Amino acid sequence: MNKILILILSYSFLMGQSDDMTVQDIIKAMDNNLNAKSRVITSKMIVHGRRSSRTIESRNWVVGTDQAFTEYLSPPREAGTKMLKLDDKLWVYSPQTDRVIQISGHMLRQSVMGSDMSYNDMMEDRPLVELYEATLEGSIEIDGRDHWIMLLEAKVKGLSYPKRRAWIDKEYLLPMKEELYAKSGKLLKTSTMDGIRKIQGRWFPSRFIFKDALKRNSKGTEWVIDDIQFDVEIPEHIFLKAALRK
């Protein structure tokens, strides 16, 4: 009898663990899963256009949330193109023109390589906890897994998505689905993730799917993570503007 009681209590404790988390805890846990001190990613972006799909391969070096360097590996027209993000500045180097061009102003709203992601999406990877006030709207079961539904409202000005709604897996603590809204409440973008794997002690998706809700008939963009390493040493010189031309 005691054994059964202990078993029931233990089960309740295990099951109830994530439900006991505060909203702040959940966001911090998501940030911890998605961000790291540093990471090196090899990925491919599959852009599903209205006529055909294109696959763009790249390698990224990221330190914290302020420094990122991307080199495109293929297709041939894109190969050699490099991007450098330092704080709120973004430069693109194109080998065809041998020019380093700063992307700013309305250019940041443009699509990256024809995908459903904008440069702004690339720029805004500060921890959610710093940017949004969160409200828990409820729980829901999706595909047999428990999720929280969370509404995030901007607490800083100038964000691309002042409002977002996330469906957070209670075990993985990752936003499996997100709807990103304008201040007016208009849906701008959706994103989903799948293929969750445990990498270096954290849950991380192997595929993201972004869809620009403003693009009519958009078939979305897949971002497939082929390889990711967290907390690796990245030499400082990668994040110098001079590295763009190398």
Place this chain on the structure above:
Amino acid sequence: MITFLTKGILRDRSRSLFPVIVVTLTVAMIILFQGFLTGIMNSMFLDSAVVSTGHVKVMTRAYHEENQLLPNDLALLNAEQLGRELNREHPDYFWTPRITFGGLLDVPDENGETQAQGPVYALGIDFLSPGSRQIEIWKLERRLVDGRLPENANEVLLGTKLASRLGLSCGEIVTLIGSTMHNAFTTYNFTVVGTFKLNLGPVDRHMMLVDISGARLALDMENAASEILGYSNTLFYEDRDAVLLRNKFNTNHSDSTDIFSPIMIALRDANQMGTMVDWSDAAMAIMLVIFLVIVMVVLWNMGLMNGLRRYGEIGMRLAIGESKGQVYRSMIVESVIIGFIGTVIGTAMGLGLTYYMQEVGLDYSEAMESLISTDIIMSNVIYAQVTPELYFIGFIPGVLATVLGTMMAGRAIYKREMAQLFKELET
């Protein structure tokens, strides 16, 4: 009978000279006005056709739906073959591919860093193909302010306002920042070889012209085109022909279930030009009716005066047994002959004047000096236009008004009292 009446008209100058002069001047005026109006409207249509609409143009159905966004991802593929087919099937028109795109022009400093940047509205035009008429229809040699025309794919012309805003002069390199037809980020270096001034309002302010081969390289659009524009060989926009061609092409080539199938639109379908086309047709019809009424009233009055002058002659003819109907009919035949002679002379005169104004034009640049900064899309020199309809259009008012005027004036014949004739003739 006609010979008899013709001899009478020619021998009695007082009976024919004034009516013939009136008809001649009126018909000449109508033809000149019509030629001028057609010329002005056609010049406006041509400006629009050259910059964006063509007399007709072909694009994909999907591009047509979103054309305001310049969606080059929906461009026509295999454009060269489609162009060749159009040239073969519709030889009355010449066909040319066009790529329309937007982006940013970035001017580098000596270190290759951004010195100036500004939005650009660019057109990839087929300047360099052998036999291309694009330089002619753009009148680029005349509109070039500085430098020379492009000679290869990497050379561009900039609007003078854009060039001065970016501080550019001939020989400098600019980088286009834009999107390929796959919506990928692209940058491409061009050399500025000249500046031009179109006086086409806001379009001119951000305009860059490049050969289509350069646009294709920059935007990764090999053998693709946003649109294929068609211009009538005479450069004269004939709405009915264009609409017929559009309908025929769309019936044979366009598939409403395939968003990438080609669709043709006529100039009237683009940018609310249809209203302009209809307005010009209506304006010409109204003008014709007004002239007809005025001429008819003048000739009616002239017929009345003739009736008074020929009062005795008509009375005599009735008295010796000619019926009122016969007299009335003979006067109408006389008016037809007068109208015909006047119209022939008037048409020749009107055509001569119209042809002169077609070649020389009316330059009102000085009068328009204050309006140049405004957004009016109009040429500073207006030209008349000789069209086939000018050869016969004068016959409608020339003959009809003379006949109607005579018919109204001739009603007096039926009011003559037969019993009073001899008494009237005695006095």
